[in-house]
Amino acid sequence: MIISLLNQKGGVGKTTLAINLADAFAARKQRVLLIDADPQGSALAWSAIRTVEPKFPVVGIPKASLHKDLPAMAGDYDMVIIDGPPRSNEIARSAILAADFVLIPAQPSPVDIWATDDTVRLVVEAQTYRESLRAAFVINRRITNTAIGRDVRAAFADQPFPVLPQSIGQRVGFAESFALGLSVLEAAPNSSAAAEVRVLAQAIQDQLRRKSK
């Protein structure tokens, strides 16, 4: 199963969720491969900071040939997570071609939802010739007890993809664990951040399992 995290906007949580979901799937006994498709190499940098043993390999393929290069490597893994580039360019297109499922992290504000337009268009375009390609939004950095946190789902109503019911809150633990080369599951296993990541991973896996039947 290949999941691409994409959003042309930078700073929405692609890398954060890619790393943490990869670790959550590894904790669920999946053989995981994390592909860093961002020329900035943030996921690779994270793995380089790490001092404890890796639970999954991180490979940099920031190239438009990603969808051609990946099949030869993906066979050894249950779950391949692609951390996508900012901007909807040829690499993003390639990450969509490679994927079974595109996950679009978006922060809960109308401006951020509008900013996914190009990414959404690329996925819709890809779906016209590959019906099995699925996509969903995941709300990241939800701020609880604010109107914008509560009403955000309505703002996605016109979008062609569903919003996953499991969202990720605004939690400082994501930045703190990243700086240590750890996931939130490793750095703070009892935190709310870790709990949310586990629930999200479980939900994605359930959904993919259902789709592949």
Ligand SMILES: Nc1ncnc2c1ncn2[C@@H]1O[C@H](COP(=O)(O)OP(=O)(O)O)[C@@H](O)[C@H]1O
């Ligand atoms: N749920 C969250 N809570 C708090 N900070 C977050 C959250 N998600 C991402 N961040 C922070 O936002 C910044 C950008 O996230 P990143 O994953 O690098 O985005 P992208 O890969 O889309 O550019 C990082 O500093 C990261 O730690």
Ligand SMILES: [Mg+2]
């Ligand atoms: Mg990134």
